[in-house]
Amino acid sequence: MNKTKFLKLIASSVFVLNIALLLVLFVRKSTHEEALLQSESELLKAESMLSETREMIRYDYSTQCFEYGEFSKQFDEIISGLSDGQEIVLMNVSFGSVVRGLKFINDKYGHYYGNMSVKRFSNIIKEVYHEDGFIHGYAGGSNFFVISTNITDKDVLMQKGELFKKKWHDTPFIIEGVEDELDSLSFYISMISIDDNDVELKDMRNELSKSKDRMRSEANYGVCFIN
Amino acid sequence: MKNKLLFILTAVLFVFILIINVYMIGNIKDMKETTARNEESVVAIQTQINDLKDKYEKTSHTKMYKIDVFLEKAMHKISSLDSDKLCALIAIDGDKFGTKSQKFGDAAVDKFVVEIGTVLRNHFPNQDKDILCNIGNKSDEIFILLTERDCIEDIEKEVVILQEKIRKIEIPYKDTVVKGTISLGIVTFKPQESDFRFMFTASDDALYEAKDKGRDTYVIKQK
Numbered sequence: 001m002n003k004t005k006f007l008k009l010i011a012s013s014v015f016v017l018n019i020a021l022l023l024v025l026f027v028r029k030s031t032h033e034e035a036l037l038q039s040e041s042e043l044l045k046a047e048s049m050l051s052e053t054r055e056m057i058r059y060d061y062s063t064q065c066f067e068y069g070e071f072s073k074q075f076d077e078i079i080s081g082l083s084d085g086q087e088i089v090l091m092n093v094s095f096g097s098v099v100r101g102l103k104f105i106n107d108k109y110g111h112y113y114g115n116m117s118v119k120r121f122s123n124i125i126k127e128v129y130h131e132d133g134f135i136h137g138y139a140g141g142s143n144f145f146v147i148s149t150n151i152t153d154k155d156v157l158m159q160k161g162e163l164f165k166k167k168w169h170d171t172p173f174i175i176e177g178v179e180d181e182l183d184s185l186s187f188y189i190s191m192i193s194i195d196d197n198d199v200e201l202k203d204m205r206n207e208l209s210k211s212k213d214r215m216r217s218e219a220n221y222g223v224c225f226i227n
Numbered sequence: 228m229k230n231k232l233l234f235i236l237t238a239v240l241f242v243f244i245l246i247i248n249v250y251m252i253g254n255i256k257d258m259k260e261t262t263a264r265n266e267e268s269v270v271a272i273q274t275q276i277n278d279l280k281d282k283y284e285k286t287s288h289t290k291m292y293k294i295d296v297f298l299e300k301a302m303h304k305i306s307s308l309d310s311d312k313l314c315a316l317i318a319i320d321g322d323k324f325g326t327k328s329q330k331f332g333d334a335a336v337d338k339f340v341v342e343i344g345t346v347l348r349n350h351f352p353n354q355d356k357d358i359l360c361n362i363g364n365k366s367d368e369i370f371i372l373l374t375e376r377d378c379i380e381d382i383e384k385e386v387v388i389l390q391e392k393i394r395k396i397e398i399p400y401k402d403t404v405v406k407g408t409i410s411l412g413i414v415t416f417k418p419q420e421s422d423f424r425f426m427f428t429a430s431d432d433a434l435y436e437a438k439d440k441g442r443d444t445y446v447i448k449q450k
Contacts, residue, residue, distance in 0.1 A: 025251040039265035046272040062295035110427030
């Protein structure tokens with residue numbers, strides 16, 4: 001074989017290899033494209049799940065009212081955005097007297113029913129305060145808070161308290177095999193109007209709590225404004 | 228002349244293909260890197276989701292299920308059990324933790340409860356089989372659902388080991404250590420024969436009996 005023939009052979013081999021490489025690369029490229037597309041779709045799915053989870057954890061698992069930390073954040077935002085003459089109403093809605101409250105249900109009937117009673121109460125709260133502008137928060141135990149940004153008229157909110165009483169008695173709390181006086185479980189709604197940018201939730205909570213304690217010692221249910 | 232033209236065309240084609248190949252190699256490398264980055268991000272996001280879900284479903288201190296999550300998981304687990312093996316609901320309460328709080332402060336007792344949580348999670352690592360619940364964030368009231376046990380004796384053995392582990396917990400406080408004990412009320416039942424909703428009161432009753440017996444002990448009952 002002479003030199004020219006040899007070189008031609010080498011050149012054509014390289015050429016063929018080059019084409020073969022092109023084919024291999026085409027196949028690999030399509031495989032990697034598929035993997036890339038799949039990873040992008042998984043990433044999008046994961047990102048959407050993350051944002052759903054972030055939204056989900058703003059709420060309390062059991063009551064589906066805002067978790068208290070989140071509720072507190074919203075309260076601060078609303079308060080700091082209040083303009084002159086604008087007001088909101090903060091409510092503490094709770095159930096159970098000193099001797100017949102959540103602990104009573106937990107101890108006497110077990111935590112399953114204790115948990116049910118909290119869920120039942122949260123459902124009534126969401127039904128009564130269902131309009132836009134009501135923000136529901138769960139503070140643990142049998143304690144709920146509601147912010148009312150749209151409805152601030154005291155008479156209207158007192159009427160809602162009466163509606164609450166009706167709902168409370170219309171949806172009896174039933175424990176299988178128990179014919180107890182659970183319906184007589186008390187509930188209390190204390191409300192406070194706020195038109196000041198500087199108030200803090202914990203101070204308002206203390207005020208509302210004192211009012212609740214007063215009502216608890218006087219009657220088996222109560223709805224009141226403290227200012 | 229014709230050969231020369233053919234040669235030039237072939238050479239141009241060769242170079243062209245070569246350039247495409249080089250480009251494709253670079254492109255594939257980029258795709259591989261992007262895919263790897265995406266996969267890493269998915270794993271990181273998944274970890275973040277799991278952390279958030281944990282925060283949603285578990286108490287922040289003891290990392291045990293909140294009561295309502297526990298109820299759902301426990302009832303689902305019990306309804307899925309078809310065996311005639313035993314289940315047990317254990318109610319646990321710290322002995323005189325209120326008095327300890329007054330003596331050592333809330334922070335030391337909180338740490339003790341957190342440590343109880345760690346001991347329990349390590350003792351029952353299979354959360355699909357044994358489900359742990361802490362009633363509140365800083366509460367020393369705990370429920371455990373044990374499933375698929377062969378006999379009461381097995382459950383008793385576990386309880387005794389658990390009590391011993393709790394007795395060994397020491398939380399440093401100033402120049403001393405905080406130690407503590409727990410009381411346990413246990414109710415055992417067959418998954419298909421009992422209504423789980425009523426097991427809470429049964430295990431609570433057993434717990435109060437254990438307290439009445441002088442604490443740091445357990446009472447086991449069969450349904």
